[in-house]
Amino acid sequence: MRPIALTMGEPAGIGAEIAAGAWAALRGTGPAFFLLDDATRPFAAPVRAIAAPEEAAAAFPEALPVLHRPLPRPPVPGRPDTGNAPAVIAAITEAVALCKAGRAAGVVTNPIQKATLTAAGFRHPGHTEYLGEIAGTGTPPVMMLACPGLRVVPVTVHEALARAIARLTPELIAGTARITARALREEFGIARPRLAVAGLNPHAGEAGTMGREEIDIVAPAVAMLRAEGIEARGPLPPDTMFTAHARPTYDAAICLYHDQALIPIKTLDMAGGVNVTLGLSIVRTSPDHGTALDIAGTGRADPSSLIAAIRLAAELARARGFA
Ligand SMILES: NC(=O)C1=CN([C@@H]2O[C@H](COP(=O)(O)OP(=O)(O)OC[C@H]3O[C@@H](n4cnc5c(N)ncnc54)[C@H](O)[C@@H]3O)[C@@H](O)[C@H]2O)C=CC1
Ligand SMILES: NCC(=O)COP(=O)(O)O
Numbered sequence: 001m002r003p004i005a006l007t008m009g010e011p012a013g014i015g016a017e018i019a020a021g022a023w024a025a026l027r028g029t030g031p032a033f034f035l036l037d038d039a040t041r042p043f044a045a046p047v048r049a050i051a052a053p054e055e056a057a058a059a060f061p062e063a064l065p066v067l068h069r070p071l072p073r074p075p076v077p078g079r080p081d082t083g084n085a086p087a088v089i090a091a092i093t094e095a096v097a098l099c100k101a102g103r104a105a106g107v108v109t110n111p112i113q114k115a116t117l118t119a120a121g122f123r124h125p126g127h128t129e130y131l132g133e134i135a136g137t138g139t140p141p142v143m144m145l146a147c148p149g150l151r152v153v154p155v156t157v158h159e160a161l162a163r164a165i166a167r168l169t170p171e172l173i174a175g176t177a178r179i180t181a182r183a184l185r186e187e188f189g190i191a192r193p194r195l196a197v198a199g200l201n202p203h204a205g206e207a208g209t210m211g212r213e214e215i216d217i218v219a220p221a222v223a224m225l226r227a228e229g230i231e232a233r234g235p236l237p238p239d240t241m242f243t244a245h246a247r248p249t250y251d252a253a254i255c256l257y258h259d260q261a262l263i264p265i266k267t268l269d270m271a272g273g274v275n276v277t278l279g280l281s282i283v284r285t286s287p288d289h290g291t292a293l294d295i296a297g298t299g300r301a302d303p304s305s306l307i308a309a310i311r312l313a314a315e316l317a318r319a320r321g322f323a
Contacts, residue, residue, distance in 0.1 A: 009110025013291030041174030077297025197234030
């Protein structure tokens with residue numbers, strides 16, 4: 001199959017370390033991937049500088065294939081440098097272009113230091129929003145995090161909580177749920193996806209005595225979805241919908257804001273969680289964690305989530321015929 005393109009992410013973070021760890025784990029089995037990064041950096045793995053993605057598969061069993069994209073400044077672990085931001089962004093842009101050209105099966109992104117890119121003038125709060133611009137399909141992309149036994153989808157993502165709540169509408173929730181249901185059917189092979197829609201307030205509003213968003217916004221969204229034949233239920237009390245008993249009753253939890261979705265999955269399985277962007281013209285996954293500046297350069301970074309992200313990208317690429 002075509003190789004997966006892995007972006008460098010924040011050069012001062014753990015991206016290069018976990019890329020080396022993922023290569024060591026996958027070199028014998030695949031899926032093959034190549035890293036867009038500076039091949040002259042130190043790596044905890046043998047490296048083969050490649051000139052094109054087409055060279056990755058042959059190199060992969062012996063060395064980590066790196067599509068050499070020089071960094072303007074030598075990376076210092078734990079200390080992001082805005083001078084490297086253009087190279088970080090360029091790696092994402094190029095990986096997407098390689099997918100669109102049929103030269104890579106999918107994109108896996110290493111974590112970026114969002115504030116550093118913002119300081120360097122990047123207008124997007126994260127990959128998800130940028131990918132919506134350069135690989136979108138006409139509707140805003142949807143973030144889903146998945147681990148064995150749980151999938152979560154935040155309806156609002158990288159914005160202040162007060163603003164996220166103010167932006168909630170039945171249409172926004174239903175639109176996100178629709179894209180999720182479609183992806184679960186077409187890419188994850190779930191014939192009739194069951195969606196659990198979270199409430200916002202304690203006890204899902206307790207019949208309006210603790211807030212009316214459930215009555216005015218969430219319940220109408222669920223009704224819209226059900227009228228379309230989508231198996232949705234809610235609003236569910238957020239404090240109990242992630243218990244071991246509740247999780248098997250749905251295929252994805254539609255959550256109203258970032259932390260409502262991400263706290264349960266990272267608590268349950270930080271190492272096994274994968275971030276996947278739904279509603280793009282390409283396949284994109286990512287580890288669920290961030291740049292981990294506090295341990296960068298120490299050799300303590302766990303590559304498990306990146307390995308899971310690469311495997312899932314390959315599965316989704318096969319399901320979508322991009323492999
Ligand atoms: N997809 C992306 O590009 C993502 C980027 N980020 C960005 O990462 C930066 C740092 O975010 P934080 O909230 O500090 O979260 P973080 O995930 O980078 O770190 C949280 C804690 O988990 C540990 N940790 C994370 N990944 C680990 C790994 N693979 N192995 C061992 N320990 C690990 C870290 O050492 C730290 O103690 C922020 O700029 C954030 O926006 C965060 C999540 C995803
Ligand atoms: N917390 C999830 C996260 O920040 C991932 O964002 P993105 O860069 O994948 O959009």
